[in-house]
Amino acid sequence: MYSTKIDEVIQNFDFKGDLRSYDKYGSGHINDTYLVRFTGGNYILQRINHEIFKVPEQLQENIALVTEFIGDKIEAQGGDRYRQTLTLVKTISGENFYRDSLGLYWRAYIFIDDAVSYNLVKNPDDFYQSALAFGNFQYQLSDFPVEKLHYTIPKFHHTPTRFDSFIKAVEADKKDRVKLVQDEINFILERKAFTNLLWDYHEEGKLPLRVTHNDTKLNNVLIDARTGEGLCVVDLDTVMPGFTLDDFGDSIRFGATTGAEDERDLSKVNFDLELYSVYVKGYLEGCQGTLTDLEIELFPEGAKMMTLECGIRFLMDYLEGDTYFKIAYDDHNLVRARTQFKLVADMEENWDAMKDVVNEYL
Structure with a gap:
């Protein structure tokens, strides 16, 4: 039921290129996550569970502060900030999150390609x-x-x-x-x-x-x-x-x-x-x-x-x-x-x- 406004949400983030597709992604317990594919790159789009995170604005402020701090350090050391830490995608109005017409909160990250995660230690x-x-x-x-x-x-x-x-x-x-x-x-x-x-x-x-x-x-x-x-x-x-x-x-x-x-x-x-x-x-x-x-x-x-x-x-x-x-x-x-x-x-x-x-x- 939370995906009913996803088209509206996608249109309000500053994604690059033309929309190709989107699908449910991952297995998280709390938020709803989508992989959104554009001609200009791929993105992660998440609905923030504001029943658990009561003040999403503060949550997003934390994430912005921390990722920018780490990203600046990575860049200063000659690393790739877009691969070695998460990067928030702003809305078309310059915010770190979007609140849709149902009152639900969303955020987006640049997708990190050629990376995997494991649910259980394999070695x-x-x-x-x-x-x-x-x-x-x-x-x-x-x-x-x-x-x-x-x-x-x-x-x-x-x-x-x-x-x-x-x-x-x-x-x-x-x-x-x-x-x-x-x-x-x-x-x-x-x-x-x-x-x-x-x-x-x-x-x-x-x-x-x-x-x-x-x-x-x-x-x-x-x-x-x-x-x-x-x-x-x-x-x-x-x-x-x-x-x-x-x-x-x-x-x-x-x-x-x-x-x-x-x-x-x-x-x-x-x-x-x-x-x-x-x-x-x-x-x-x-x-x-x-x-x-x-x-x-x-x-x-x-x-x-x-x-x-x-x-x-x-x-x-x-x-x-x-x-x-x-x-x-x-x-x-x-x-x-x-x-x-x-x-x-x-x-x-x-x-x-x-x-x-x-x-x-x-």
Whole structure:
């Protein structure tokens, strides 16, 4: 239903050439995405989900600031800004987004050709390249004034708040599903104290806020199809102030696993210590010395925190009737939650080994 005004939308962006075609593109959970083909080049067109991102104007301001900052650095170093970072396409009136006659918000990017992304780690080098890319993203923005950025989703990775919201969802039990997930609820309750750890360090002045991506899944890095090297970080909706541990941890929970995020058979879902080690190496190389010793020391905590938090979010969405994440079947979010909790349990079993890996860099 959201594509009913797409012709109107296309006409209001400053695309080059004549329209050839457009098709649905990608598999994102949140926004609707199209590949739009013009004689002058290809573009990505996205409807911004303003039910989740309540102030799209601020979201787009964040993206414009960050991509222009990175693009200028790339250009100064002799690189290709149109290939190594996202480039927004302005509307014909010069704006970074378009609001259509239905009140829906849209944005467009120049399409990056000869690039691929992966939903699951196929080999360690792919994961290493994504680590380099996200680490480099952190490095490129290490001197960006973080206070200029808006919080596109307030307290997005504030795990204590996520825990409190989850408890309210359990108490409300809108869909009468609590009775079906008591084991999963208990799993979360047993780790309540842990959810405060990172924010306690921050309040003590020990953990800084940085510009963070906040959705560092493997499939949010474009890999150069010709060289196999990490090329460009995409999906910048959640770029805002946060902990580098959020970015590191989200990558581990998504990539250092032997199973998909929605694998029903939990025997196929295991924490992969080798991939974790590969990512630590690549991420630190990409960051180029910008992280503190405490941030590096807390990599295992970051991995566990983001995995637990994501499981909490999936389970809460299941309890509330699947209003946030797109689902393909009734218990999709429950399946997703269970994979995250399996990974948390595996991390806990491998805790000493995870610590040993990071200690090599301290």
